[in-house]
Amino acid sequence: MQQLLNGIFLGSIYALFAIGFTLVFGVLDRLNLAHSAVFSASAFVGIELVARFGLSIWVTLPIIFVFGGLLGLVIERVAFRPLKGRHDAHFAGLISSIALGAMFLALLQAGFGPDTRRFPPDAFPQQRLEFAGAVFSVLQLVIVVVAFALMVGLTLMVSRSRLGRGMRAVAENPHAAAVLGVDVDRVTALTFALSTALGGVAGVLFALNVNSAQISMGSSIELKGLAVIIVGGLGSLPGAMLGGLLVGLAEVFAVTYVGSSWRDVIAFGLLFSILLLRPQGIFGARQVREI
Amino acid sequence: MAGFLDSYASTITFMALTGVFAYSFYAVLMAGQLSLAQAGLASAGAFTSSLVVPAAPLFGVIPRLVVGIAVGMAVGAALAFLLGLPVMRLRGVFLAIATLAFGEVVRILLINQSWTGGAQGLSFPKLVGIPEAWLALAVVAYWFWRLGGSRLGRALAAIREDELAAKAMGIDVTRHRMISFVTSGAVAGLYGVLLAYFVRFADPNAFGFSTAVDGLVTAVVGGTTLFIGPLLGSTFLTWLPELQRAIGVEAGWIRPFVSGLLLLLVILFLPGGLAALIPHRRRRAMAHPDAPPDLPPLPAPGTPIASLRAIRKEYGGVHAVRDVDLDIAAGEIVGLIGPNGAGKTTLVNIVSGLVPPSGGEGTVVGIPLGSGVPAHRIALAGVSRTFQQIKLFNRLSALDNVLVGAHRVSRPTLLRRMVLLPSARRDEKRALGQAFAQLTRVGLADRARLPAGDLSYGDQRRLEIARALAAHPTLLILDEPAAGMNHVEAHRLSVLIRALAEDGVTVLLIEHNVRMVLETCTRVVVLDFGEVIAAGDPATIARDPRVVEAYLGAEDDQAEPA
Numbered sequence: 001m002q003q004l005l006n007g008i009f010l011g012s013i014y015a016l017f018a019i020g021f022t023l024v025f026g027v028l029d030r031l032n033l034a035h036s037a038v039f040s041a042s043a044f045v046g047i048e049l050v051a052r053f054g055l056s057i058w059v060t061l062p063i064i065f066v067f068g069g070l071l072g073l074v075i076e077r078v079a080f081r082p083l084k085g086r087h088d089a090h091f092a093g094l095i096s097s098i099a100l101g102a103m104f105l106a107l108l109q110a111g112f113g114p115d116t117r118r119f120p121p122d123a124f125p126q127q128r129l130e131f132a133g134a135v136f137s138v139l140q141l142v143i144v145v146v147a148f149a150l151m152v153g154l155t156l157m158v159s160r161s162r163l164g165r166g167m168r169a170v171a172e173n174p175h176a177a178a179v180l181g182v183d184v185d186r187v188t189a190l191t192f193a194l195s196t197a198l199g200g201v202a203g204v205l206f207a208l209n210v211n212s213a214q215i216s217m218g219s220s221i222e223l224k225g226l227a228v229i230i231v232g233g234l235g236s237l238p239g240a241m242l243g244g245l246l247v248g249l250a251e252v253f254a255v256t257y258v259g260s261s262w263r264d265v266i267a268f269g270l271l272f273s274i275l276l277l278r279p280q281g282i283f284g285a286r287q288v289r290e291i
Numbered sequence: 292m293a294g295f296l297d298s299y300a301s302t303i304t305f306m307a308l309t310g311v312f313a314y315s316f317y318a319v320l321m322a323g324q325l326s327l328a329q330a331g332l333a334s335a336g337a338f339t340s341s342l343v344v345p346a347a348p349l350f351g352v353i354p355r356l357v358v359g360i361a362v363g364m365a366v367g368a369a370l371a372f373l374l375g376l377p378v379m380r381l382r383g384v385f386l387a388i389a390t391l392a393f394g395e396v397v398r399i400l401l402i403n404q405s406w407t408g409g410a411q412g413l414s415f416p417k418l419v420g421i422p423e424a425w426l427a428l429a430v431v432a433y434w435f436w437r438l439g440g441s442r443l444g445r446a447l448a449a450i451r452e453d454e455l456a457a458k459a460m461g462i463d464v465t466r467h468r469m470i471s472f473v474t475s476g477a478v479a480g481l482y483g484v485l486l487a488y489f490v491r492f493a494d495p496n497a498f499g500f501s502t503a504v505d506g507l508v509t510a511v512v513g514g515t516t517l518f519i520g521p522l523l524g525s526t527f528l529t530w531l532p533e534l535q536r537a538i539g540v541e542a543g544w545i546r547p548f549v550s551g552l553l554l555l556l557v558i559l560f561l562p563g564g565l566a567a568l569i570p571h572r573r574r575r576a577m578a579h580p581d582a583p584p585d586l587p588p589l590p591a592p593g594t595p596i597a598s599l600r601a602i603r604k605e606y607g608g609v610h611a612v613r614d615v616d617l618d619i620a621a622g623e624i625v626g627l628i629g630p631n632g633a634g635k636t637t638l639v640n641i642v643s644g645l646v647p648p649s650g651g652e653g654t655v656v657g658i659p660l661g662s663g664v665p666a667h668r669i670a671l672a673g674v675s676r677t678f679q680q681i682k683l684f685n686r687l688s689a690l691d692n693v694l695v696g697a698h699r700v701s702r703p704t705l706l707r708r709m710v711l712l713p714s715a716r717r718d719e720k721r722a723l724g725q726a727f728a729q730l731t732r733v734g735l736a737d738r739a740r741l742p743a744g745d746l747s748y749g750d751q752r753r754l755e756i757a758r759a760l761a762a763h764p765t766l767l768i769l770d771e772p773a774a775g776m777n778h779v780e781a782h783r784l785s786v787l788i789r790a791l792a793e794d795g796v797t798v799l800l801i802e803h804n805v806r807m808v809l810e811t812c813t814r815v816v817v818l819d820f821g822e823v824i825a826a827g828d829p830a831t832i833a834r835d836p837r838v839v840e841a842y843l844g845a846e847d848d849q850a851e852p853a
Contacts, residue, residue, distance in 0.1 A: 031384055082559050087685065090383065091325065092558050095511050098504060099554035106548035114543065223395065223500055226388050234384070265399045268392040275389045276377050 002134040003252050009140045009209060011248020012147035017202040017221055018228035019151050019240040020195035023158075026235025027171045027191045030080060030093045035199050035225070036218030037101035038071045041108050042200030043207035043217065047117050057124060057208075061146065061201055068200020069193035075100055076192035081185070105215055117213050124208070143205045150198055155237045167191055171235075223264075227271040246270070299533070300421060304489055306529040307424035309509055312482040313521030314431045316510035318475035321435075321444075322468055323451030325387040327503040329479035331394030332370050334498035336363030336480030337487035338407045341415060356418040359484045360427075367480020368473045370397075375472040379465055394503055401495035412494030419489035427485055428522075431478060434709070435518040440719065441705040442698065445687075447471055448516070449695040452684035459643060459678075461670035461699040461762060512557050514564025516686065523565040527557075586700055586725075586763045589795035592622030596766050596797050597642060602651035602660075604637050604821075611637040613821045614651065619766065624788060624798040626812035626829070628805060634821040635801045636679055639768050642799065643676045644669035656765050671699055673765030677755040677772055679801075685744030689735060689754050692743050693726040696761030700725060729757040733787065748775055753784075760791070767791065768799045773807055785811040809833055 017039060024032045042064050049060045079096040083089045127138050158164035166187040169177035178184045206221065207213040228247050232239025247267050254266040296303065312329070319326045340359035349358050378389045401407045438444040446467050449457040458464050487493040505528075513524025531553065535546050561567050590596065597619040604612040612634040619625050627635050640646035642655055647662035656672040658664060675696070684692050694701075701722040707715035730736045733753040738746060743754055752772055759767055769788070773781040781804055788798055788811050802808045808815060809829040817825040817838050825835045832838055 025384075079555065086562060088562060091320075091511060091515075092562070094325075095508060095558045096555055098508065099551045099558065102551035103548050103555070106544045106546075106551060110544040110548070219501060223391070226391065230385070230388055261403050262399065265396055268395045268399075271392045272389060272396070275381060275385060275392070 003256055004249070005131070005134045005136055005140075007249030007252035008245060009136070009143055009248070010252060011245035012144045013202055013206050013209060013244075014221070014224050014228050014248050015241045015244025016147040016150060016198055016205065018225045018232070018244050019154060019237055020198035020202070021225045022229040022232070022235055022237065022240040023154070023195045023198075024191060025229065026237070027167045028080075028188060029171075030090070032075060032080070032097050032192070032195070033094055033222070034075050034079065034097040034101035034104065035196060036222035037104040037108075038068050038075075038196045038199045038218075039203035039206070039221060040213070040215055040218035041071065041104055042068050042203035043213040044108055044112050044117060044215075046204035047119055047207060047213055048112070051117075051120050057142070061204060064200045064204050065197045068203075069197035071104070071200070072192040072194070072196030073189055075196065076189050080192070081188075101218075105218075108215055114215065118211055119208065139208055143209055146201065147205060150201060151237070151241050154194065154198065158237065163187065163190060224267060227267050230271050231274050296421070302529060302533055304419070304421050304424045306525055307421075307428040308482060308485055308489065309506075309529055310428045310522050310525035311424075311431055311478060311485060312506045313509035313513060313524050314435060315475045315478035315482060316506050317435065317513075317515060317518075317521045318478055319471050320510055320515040321451060322447040322471040323454070324468060324471065325383065325507075326390040326472065326475060327387055327500075327507065328371070328374055328390035328394040328397075329475060329482075329506055330498040330500075330503040331397030332367040332476045332479040333483030333486070333502075334401060334493065334495055335370055335397055335483070336367040337415075337483035337493050338401055338413065338495070339363065339366045340484045341413055341487070341493075342406065344416075354418075355416075356423060356484075356488060359418070359488060360481055363480040363484035364477040365480070367483070368477040371473050371476020371479075372469070374476075375469050379468055379472070391500065391503065394498075395500065398495050398499055407495060410494065410496060412492055412497075413487075415487045415491050415493060417488065417491050419485050424485055424489065427481060431481070432518065432522060435521075437708045438705060439518050441708050441715075442701055442703050442722070443467070443470070443705045445691060445695050446698060448687060448691070449684050449698075452686060453682050455645070456678065456682040456684065457695070458666045459645065459670055459676050459682075460696050460758070461667050462695075463665070463667045465665075508554060512554060512564055514566025516563060517566035517569065519569065520564050520566040527553075527565060589763075589765055589797075590621040592620070592795075594621040595619075596621050596623075597653070597655045597799075599642070599653035599660075600651055602638075602641060602648045602653050604634075604641060604646065605649045610821050612641065612648075612818075615818075615821070615823055617816065617823070619797060619799060621765070621797050622792060622795065623814055624792050624800060624812045626808040626815040627799060627801045627818065628803070628808055628815060629818035633818040635818055636770060637821075638818065639676065639770055639799065639801060642766075643674050643768055670762070673699075673762075674768065675699075675759035675762040675764030675766070676768035677752070677759050677770055679770040679774070681748075681751050681755060683743040683751055683754060683758070686742055688740050689730065689743050689746065689757075690723075690726055690739040692754060692758050693729050693761045694722055696729070696758035697722045697725045699762040725763075726757075726761055729760045730754075732760060733757045749780055752776070756787075760796075764796060766797045766799060768801075770801050771803060772800070773802055773804045776804075781807045 021035050024030055045067055046060050046064050049055045049063060075097065079100045080093055083092050083096065086092060124139050128135050129138060129141065158167055166182045169180065169182050170184055170187050174184050224247060228243040229240050231246060232243030247270065250266045250270055251263050254263045315329045340363040343362050344355050344359040348354055374390065374393050378386060381389055402410055407413055446457065446462045449460065449462060450464055450467055454464055509524040509528050510521050512527060513522065514520030531550055532546055535549060540546065557565065595618065597617065599615060599617040601614045601616065602612060603614060615638060627638065629635050637646060641648050641660060644664055644666035648660055653660040655669055656674055658669050658672050684695060702718050704715040704718050727736065730739055733756050735750060735753055735757060738750060743751065746754060756769065756772060773784055776784065785807050788800065792798055800808065800812060812829055815827065815829050815832040816823055817832060825832055825838045
């Protein structure tokens with residue numbers, strides 16, 4: 001039971017990271033590899049806000065949401081929009097986002113130094129709760145609640161709101177969407193902003209969960225994020241949620257029953273078998289080939 | 292000079308090693324595939340070599356490093372092959388992520404082995420210095436240089452540009468993709484061995500995701516369409532930090548920042564990578580191209596070419612083609628007409644092997660149709676086609692497009708090119724002669740050097756025909772070749788098609804321009820709702836009331852010029 005809960009805590013963060021990742025892929029067919037840099041940057045900035053200005057977590061999270069979103073706007077404007085219409089936009093987008101991500105991380109190092117950072121010890125209530133024989137902290141409960149609230153909110157927004165309709169139209173066919181009066185550039189930018197806003201919040205929650213943040217924290221979750229979105233189906237929001245939980249649970253159980261050194265084999269083994277058995281993922285739509 | 296070599300010995304060696312690693316990415320990127328398994332393959336090669344490299348030269352003559360390299364490359368190639376078997380059907384991002392996962396699994400497996408030293412790593416003897424590293428790089432670069440102009444190199448470029456069109460030109464896409472995969476694995480293994488015996492230490496964790504990304508970045512920055520690209524990429528990325536240090540930029544964060552910035556600028560403003568800065572070397576002007584080679588004669592008029600019996604195709608309940616019988620004999624120009632959605636394109640996709648029929652039987656140029664028959668086999672047997680949506684290899688020149696078309700009638704030249712045999716050159720000239728003859732036939736000889744993507748719409752249509760003709764096809768399928776042409780151009784096309792038929796090429800022509808079909812074809816088949824509703828000579832078809840009702844009546848108003 002304890003393992004199950006731990007898996008859910010970890011998995012919900014993976015899911016939150018991955019849902020932003022997959023949103024951009026689903027709508028724009030691009031993989032944004034600077035997503036993990038936003039994750040790291042937000043964790044550092046979040047710690048700074050709490051440690052220096054003594055803000056509570058409820059104030060910090062919305063600020064980080066906006067901060068992550070702003071970084072997303074920058075990423076879209078600098079690394080993706082100039083590539084529009086280029087035949088190699090796929091490769092080029094991967095590389096340009098890697099480059100921009102590296103620049104973010106360099107700036108992060110300039111601002112905060114290369115060392116591991118932590119939240120101040122008394123920043124959050126330390127109470128422990130007990131549920132069905134498992135112990136967890138209030139903080140962990142907060143993590144799960146925030147992660148799920150954001151994910152459900154995003155899913156509702158995509159399926160209900162005007163912006164969500166625009167996103168789905170652009171995903172289907174950007175030209176047709178433009179003809180129908182959808183401002184494709186604006187929808188694209190907002191998609192990026194939302195995506196990285198969630199990635200930023202995921203970064204703070206992750207730092208809270210393990211109470212530490214390193215500059216390199218993004219690259220390990222990037223791999224997990226890729227695993228998650230493939231397992232769930234590229235572009236599928238519910239798939240990313242479920243995939244995140246699955247990978248989180250698989251990891252926690254692998255550590256308990258197989259040994260920590262094999263933890264990542266489980267996640268990638270899962271990813272590999274999904275790719276071979278069902279490349280579209282658990283929830284992904286079938287890819288149609290045209291002749 | 293000696294001082295420079297001494298003070299920068301390590302950088303100079305790393306430059307060569309980075310170049311070798313970048314070539315392992317180039318090997319797959321040139322075929323349009325994105326693989327990230329190379330770091331894992333490199334470490335597998337390095338660690339395996341540590342098991343077999345002897346303490347003294349093998350048999351007293353074979354240097355220890357050569358043994359290590361042979362083993363490392365074999366391991367890299369073998370693992371790449373094993374990985375390729377299941378993942379070869381994946382494309383794009385899926386392929387990248389699957390190979391990335393494979394690389395990570397290799398890393399974790401190696402960490403958990405005792406013979407690799409686990410996370411502590413393993414010491415290696417120092418066997419690699421500047422000469423060894425640069426010799427290896429020179430050999431690899433030479434390989435890719437000679438690959439570029441060979442038939443194999445063109446086939447890989449064609450797959451990168453348009454897989455489906457490559458298939459329709461008789462290129463076995465799966466086999467070629469596997470070749471590039473295995474090549475990449477071997478080069479990655481080479482890199483692993485060189486690196487380990489240069490730095491005298493290896494740790495599985497050093498071959499992770501970020502290593503793979505570095506290799507990819509090097510290859511892409513250099514450029515993935517010219518063999519010199521990886522070399523340029525490694526020069527740029529190896530010397531950038533040195534340059535920054537030389538001008539006194541030392542702060543820990545500035546270097547990665549500037550590197551990232553430059554990388555961003557290169558990728559945004561130099562789409563072809565650094566190799567795009569190199570002026571295009573023009574192939575020697577072909578004032579007197581060789582005459583087209585003698586090719587085997589086409590079947591005598593009247594020989595059965597295609598024979599379909601009750602062919603059906605359903606897409607989830609929609610009957611695109613139902614119970615169609617169709618016979619085509621050598622020398623015919625068969626027109627296939629019908630309203631939009633009548634199943635014309637589905638039918639020619641079946642005939643050319645791109646789509647397996649759901650039912651019925653058929654034979655095309657001696658090959659039975661069915662789900663187990665890959666399209667390239669039918670193409671190799673002599674069926675060549677154009678596409679309704681133009682599918683050219685856009686970044687290749689018009690001439691190279693047609694050379695890819697000549698894949699079927701040319702011979703592999705790579706190995707002979709490696710040893711500079713004159714016979715390879717003769718074969719290349721034969722293929723060039725064949726390609727030029729086709730360009731001349733459609734009237735594009737003066738535009739041979741232009742990238743196909745830059746040609747006008749009508750020229751692109753004609754180039755597609757030239758490409759299809761270069762295969763010396765028994766059966767030529769033209770899917771709406773006159774779409775978007777005016778009446779003068781359509782008439783010229785009609786003259787060309789009849790000239791082809793006189794040369795013995797059998798033609799299956801799909802067209803909406805009914806007037807053109809009637810004036811070109813010897814026989815016309817009319818499809819409606821997936822069924823043949825009429826067939827016969829043009830004069831009969833033009834009078835058939837069912838045809839007029841189903842098609843001509845409605846079409847007439849639009850097709851007639853104002």
